[in-house]
Amino acid sequence: MKTKKILKVNNLVKGIIYVLIAFNFSLSTFNCFAQGGVAINTTGDPANSSAMLDISGSTQGVLIPSVALTSTTTASPVTSPANSLLIYNTATQNDVTPGFYYWVTDKWVSMLSSSTGWLLTGNTATTAGTNFIGSTDSRDVVFKSKNNEILRVKTDSNVVITGQIYTTKHVIP
Template sequence: MKKHITIFFVVVISLNTFAQVGMTTNNPNKNAILDLNNSDGTTTKGLLLPLVSLSSTTNSAPLSAPVEGMHVYNTRTYGSGTTQVIPGEYYNNGTGWIRIQSESWKLQGNTDTNTANNFAGTKDAIPLVFRTNNVERLRITSTGKLLIGTTAVPTGGTNAKVVIDNGAVKGAVQLKDGTEGNNFILTSNADGVATWKAPATEIDFVSSYGSGINLPVSPLNKWYFTGSSVTLAPGKWLISANMLLSKSTGYTNATESWWVNSSFSDSDTVLSISADIINGSLISGSAVPNSLYGILSGSTLINNTSGSNKTYYYIARVAQASSTATGELQNFGGGWPDDNISIQAAD
């Protein structure tokens, strides 16, 4: 006679009075609904989310309907545009799938970035907006326009890349590079580099006058710094000088004559005509026989290509004199009320 023995296996899941579940432990953490950790700290396994193939961020499939809070791992790249899905972890917000970004930008800075893949901005046709104190200060439109103080391109700004709307408040743009000056206009060189420059119609007079120098008749052709100078922004400038020629002893004699040259030097110690002078390097004048005064008057063109403000020093010399000329010309280059140097933008 055969006997049949039936053996019952009972699987028990540990439940405590608060209904916590421990999958690998009989002592689950009381703050967790589900505890997957070994109580002895030897956990070597991870949580594997359901591996699914999503088709769109707006399509709930493979769920039959959107379920808020559902987490899955998408295994494929599918679709295009704003609804495209790529491999990674997604959660459902009740209307669609949201990818959990693991490579988000950090407030403390980022390292190992690659400009081909890492950037701050948008991947759709939506503007990028910057706020402070919860007020919009700046936005970059989807077409690449930079808007400051406005959320829309104003009339006439269709082709503008930078738009600043400061309302009725003056001073929307401030550019300080050392070339600025009162009533200056903004100009550019052939490369589009902008600098400030006095308008061509405006004439300024030099305020940096020295007390003048006494030019001796001998030696001839020796340059002297007059103590006066001009400081020019980058660009071309027409410089005009009008100077009084007068002997310290009064009238020139019946056969006495002087011929005086003046110009501008890059230095007030090593005196030579500046290479920046591109037209008419000398401004000259004469004192003739039996005269109390003579006049030196003329203009020269200086092109400052240094890229910043540059000072030019007014120099003078006696180039020729009659054999009867004696003494010196008094206070030349700024010592007389009649003396002046004027500046006018030439381009």
């Protein structure tokens, strides 16, 4: 009879312990939600209030997941990518080369692609009228050297070269 009472008390104590542990976990969950963002750092600083994820460090970086894309128009190997999903592509295949890509609606978009701008080392396969240096709005185009303006192509098609204004075609000797 004593054994049965001891077993009942032990089961009761175990039940109370389980309830307390579950209650403790539920409180810690509410505490995590109240913080707003997640901070990963070595200083113990809280996350910046404008960020869901705040990663900081002075000697290490963030490693973006690497995948081998097959095409910019195929989500594979990622399943159902969310808009703005960031990856590092390791493959050279079809229209993808190694580099950072992000997903928009139905395609991968390359970030910092060498084909998105003019290169200091020169460009190939350019088409006059399609590929150009200049602007597409109604603003002057300015060239500088040592932060001093040396040439300005004005919106009225006039050219100013270090103070000289040329309003007609002019051959500079």
